[in-house]
Amino acid sequence: MEDMRLMERTLATNQVKVAAKGVDVFYGATHAIKDVSVDILDNMVTAFIGPSGCGKSTFLRCLNRMNDTVSVARVTGDIRLDGEDIYDPRVDPVQLRARVGMVFQKPNPFPKSIYDNVAYGPKIHGLARSKAELDEIVEKEAKDRLKEPGTGLSGGQQQRLCIARAIATSPEVLLMDEPCSALDPIATAQVEELIDELRANFSVVIVTHSMQQAARVSQRTAFFHLGNLVEYGETGQIFTNPRDPRTESYISGRIG
Amino acid sequence: MSVLVLVLALVAIGIAGYVLCRYRAVASVGGDTKKLHSLPTYHGWHGFIMGFLPGLVVLALWVVVQPLLIEQRMGRFFDPAVFEDDTQRVLLMADVRRVASGLDTAVDLGALSEQQAAQIRTEFGSVRERLAEVGVALGAEVTPEVLQAAQSYRQQAATGALWRTIVTLAVAGSAFLMALRLTDGAFRARNRVERVMQGLLLTASTIAILTTVGIVLSMLSEAIRFSTMYPIADFFFGLTWSPSFGGGSQLGLLPLLWGTLYISLVSMIVAVPIGLFTAIYLAEYASPRVRAVVKPLIEVIAGIPTVVFGLFALVTVGPLIRDWIAQPTGLGSSGSSVMTAGLVIGILNIPFISSLADDIINAVPQAMRDGSLGLGATKSETIRQVVLPAALPGIVGAVLLAASRAIGETMIVTMGAGAAAKIDLNPFEAMTTITVKIVSQLTGDTEFNSPETLVAFALGMTLFVITLGLNVFALYIVRKYREQYE
Ligand SMILES: Nc1ncnc2c1ncn2[C@@H]1O[C@H](COP(=O)(O)OP(=O)(O)OP(=O)(O)O)[C@@H](O)[C@H]1O
Numbered sequence: 070m071e072d073m074r075l076m077e078r079t080l081a082t083n084q085v086k087v088a089a090k091g092v093d094v095f096y097g098a099t100h101a102i103k104d105v106s107v108d109i110l111d112n113m114v115t116a117f118i119g120p121s122g123c124g125k126s127t128f129l130r131c132l133n134r135m136n137d138t139v140s141v142a143r144v145t146g147d148i149r150l151d152g153e154d155i156y157d158p159r160v161d162p163v164q165l166r167a168r169v170g171m172v173f174q175k176p177n178p179f180p181k182s183i184y185d186n187v188a189y190g191p192k193i194h195g196l197a198r199s200k201a202e203l204d205e206i207v208e209k210e211a212k213d214r215l216k217e218p219g220t221g222l223s224g225g226q227q228q229r230l231c232i233a234r235a236i237a238t239s240p241e242v243l244l245m246d247e248p249c250s251a252l253d254p255i256a257t258a259q260v261e262e263l264i265d266e267l268r269a270n271f272s273v274v275i276v277t278h279s280m281q282q283a284a285r286v287s288q289r290t291a292f293f294h295l296g297n298l299v300e301y302g303e304t305g306q307i308f309t310n311p312r313d314p315r316t317e318s319y320i321s322g323r324i325g
Numbered sequence: 326m327s328v329l330v331l332v333l334a335l336v337a338i339g340i341a342g343y344v345l346c347r348y349r350a351v352a353s354v355g356g357d358t359k360k361l362h363s364l365p366t367y368h369g370w371h372g373f374i375m376g377f378l379p380g381l382v383v384l385a386l387w388v389v390v391q392p393l394l395i396e397q398r399m400g401r402f403f404d405p406a407v408f409e410d411d412t413q414r415v416l417l418m419a420d421v422r423r424v425a426s427g428l429d430t431a432v433d434l435g436a437l438s439e440q441q442a443a444q445i446r447t448e449f450g451s452v453r454e455r456l457a458e459v460g461v462a463l464g465a466e467v468t469p470e471v472l473q474a475a476q477s478y479r480q481q482a483a484t485g486a487l488w489r490t491i492v493t494l495a496v497a498g499s500a501f502l503m504a505l506r507l508t509d510g511a512f513r514a515r516n517r518v519e520r521v522m523q524g525l526l527l528t529a530s531t532i533a534i535l536t537t538v539g540i541v542l543s544m545l546s547e548a549i550r551f552s553t554m555y556p557i558a559d560f561f562f563g564l565t566w567s568p569s570f571g572g573g574s575q576l577g578l579l580p581l582l583w584g585t586l587y588i589s590l591v592s593m594i595v596a597v598p599i600g601l602f603t604a605i606y607l608a609e610y611a612s613p614r615v616r617a618v619v620k621p622l623i624e625v626i627a628g629i630p631t632v633v634f635g636l637f638a639l640v641t642v643g644p645l646i647r648d649w650i651a652q653p654t655g656l657g658s659s660g661s662s663v664m665t666a667g668l669v670i671g672i673l674n675i676p677f678i679s680s681l682a683d684d685i686i687n688a689v690p691q692a693m694r695d696g697s698l699g700l701g702a703t704k705s706e707t708i709r710q711v712v713l714p715a716a717l718p719g720i721v722g723a724v725l726l727a728a729s730r731a732i733g734e735t736m737i738v739t740m741g742a743g744a745a746a747k748i749d750l751n752p753f754e755a756m757t758t759i760t761v762k763i764v765s766q767l768t769g770d771t772e773f774n775s776p777e778t779l780v781a782f783a784l785g786m787t788l789f790v791i792t793l794g795l796n797v798f799a800l801y802i803v804r805k806y807r808e809q810y811e
């Protein structure tokens with residue numbers, strides 16, 4: 070506990086984008102997230118790592134209130150975006166999700182043309198954008214196939230389409246739940262490159278099962294275990310000099 | 326042996342086959358079942374199948390063929406001119422069978438000896454009275470020909486039954502012996518059992534297809550007969566429908582087709598929006614508790630017999646529409662109208678569309694909704710722009726299936742739309758449909774061999790082609806787009 074507070078203080082020197090305090094999540098009787106507090110910093114990539122079922126996705130989905138769509142899920146605690154409580158009853162979760170975008174583990178392009186996929190967000194939010202501008206956002210491979218259905222792309226192309234679709238809404242925070250788990254190394258490298266570029270404008274949170282990926286793309290890393298946030302700090306420190314023995318054994322491959 | 330006893334005997338042979346083949350297979354490898362090609366159970370089942378199935382097939386064929394053969398040989402007792410006529414022959418044969426079974430009963434009860442039953446003649450007194458004494462009632466006095474035919478029928482049936490038993494048991498027995506001889510360690514019983522299973526499944530699916538083919542063929546032959554009696558162009562393009570059995574009928578399809586399509590259209594205008602909105606509510610908005618109550622309640626509608634809907638149209642909807650809409654606006658004065666029938670058929674089709682569409686909407690992957698919600702779309706935006714487009718092909722399929730149901734509906738139209746065949750745009754006028762006219766042309770005391778009756782088959786064929794076309798189109802659409810969204 071002492072450790073945690075120390076950690077938070079050192080991190081607080083950077084600008085905090087999303088601040089979570091004492092968050093608990095229940096799925097019916099299952100206690101999936103236990104008293105988790107995290108500050109997610111602006112213009113940085115934060116990685117969530119941890120063994121399967123430890124609650125990474127659950128916590129991620131708290132940050133844009135996607136858990137609202139799960140009827141059995143109950144979230145308590147305090148999560149603030151730019152200091153504003155996102156679970157305040159006055160906050161419209163729909164508006165919130167426009168500010169906190171999400172990319173899912175499995176590519177889920179809509180059964181529409183590639184162009185319409187990317188234009189979807191801007192259209193519903195009334196962001197006036199020219200077609201030319203949209204064209205630029207769509208990845209190079211997809212460019213000459215704008216009229217084709219998004220479902221006809223390869224898995225890697227689909228995932229980049231989904232990322233493009235999320236960015237087109239110009240969110241402030243981008244949540245990515247294992248965005249590369251269905252991709253080959255080359256497509257993964259392309260997505261990672263993209264993530265690195267995104268850091269300039271967004272705050273990015275990425276869930277990943279690959280230590281190397283976390284080490285490559287992130288500046289901050291949070292390690293979850295059995296619903297607890299075990300350790301949170303600079304990526305370099307987490308991977309070279311973990312403070313908690315559980316973090317160390319996970320990174321070295323003994324938990325998981 | 327009666328057929329039932331024979332089947333039981335076949336089962337017994339089969340069971341013996343199971344036990345013996347299994348035993349023989351195990352014994353052939355000295356009890357070390359790992360050396361068998363197939364598990365002992367498969368050897369057993371192979372034995373059962375060989376003991377049971379070939380015999381059963383022979384028996385089934387025999388049961389079908391024997392009466393046909395015997396019937397053919399009854400011709401010599403009757404005037405050939407009478408016997409050649411289809412209708413008359415059917416009646417005669419029914420008489421013969423009834424008398425024959427009456428004699429059987431009399432013998433069983435001891436009222437007649439076997440000898441007497443075979444030799445009784447109409448000259449010795451009334452056969453009808455003799456049979457009545459033992460409780461067998463005949464409609465009319467038995468003619469000498471029928472009596473003789475019946476006696477011959479009994480005799481041939483008895484001979485047939487004897488041979489049936491012998492042949493069936495012989496086939497079953499030899500197949501059984503063959504199975505026993507084939508069985509040894511290396512014998513591929515498993516593959517053979519598999520093949521028989523495959524054959525059984527194939528047979529089951531063929532039955533449905535053959536039935537359809539049979540229906541089409543029987544309708545087609547009558548429809549072709551109709552086309553030889555009535556100019557087919559007049560049928561397809563005639564604007565008047567006025568059958569009269571005296572002759573000089575005008576049998577134009579168009580008024581009926583118009584009524585059919587008009588009523589179906591009205592019904593779809595009612596059913597599609599309501600059914601679709603219901604489905605969207607159930608699939609996307611309703612809480613599990615509401616859904617658990619509402620869905621079965623809606624589907625109860627589908628279980629109500631259409632004749633009850635017809636009554637509803639006749640006594641409630643029809644008069645309501647007439648008194649509150651048609652008469653005040655001066656559009657019509659009849660309780661039976663296109664509106665009445667269309668409305669009620671629409672209600673009938675609501676659960677059909679809603680439950681199909683509900684399934685289809687539920688089949689749209691949750692990831693699709695998450696993707697849209699994750700971009701900050703509202704629920705209704707998600708439904709309108711992502712869920713419904715993804716579900717559209719399936720929904721179109723459901724709507725087309727519902728349309729073909731509306732086109733084929735009979736009872737509600739009979740009671741709700743009237744019987745007047747006319748082409749009119751006013752939906753408050755009584756009109757009628759193809760189905761109604763099929764019924765009215767075939768019921769009643771009419772001569773079968775006239776165009777007025779046979780037109781029913783041409784109408785039926787037309788209807789069949791329309792609904793078949795719709796169904797094929799619906800299935801095509803559903804199938805074509807299904808794979809696209811996993
Ligand atoms: N919709 C749900 N209903 C009930 N329990 C759930 C639901 N979603 C997740 N859980 C439970 O919450 C816990 C955390 O799940 P979560 O999906 O957050 O794990 P995760 O860390 O993302 O795992 P993975 O790395 O395998 O994706 C698990 O024990 C899971 O069983």
Ligand SMILES: [Mg+2]
Nearest residue numbers: 125126127246
């Ligand atoms: Mg997960």
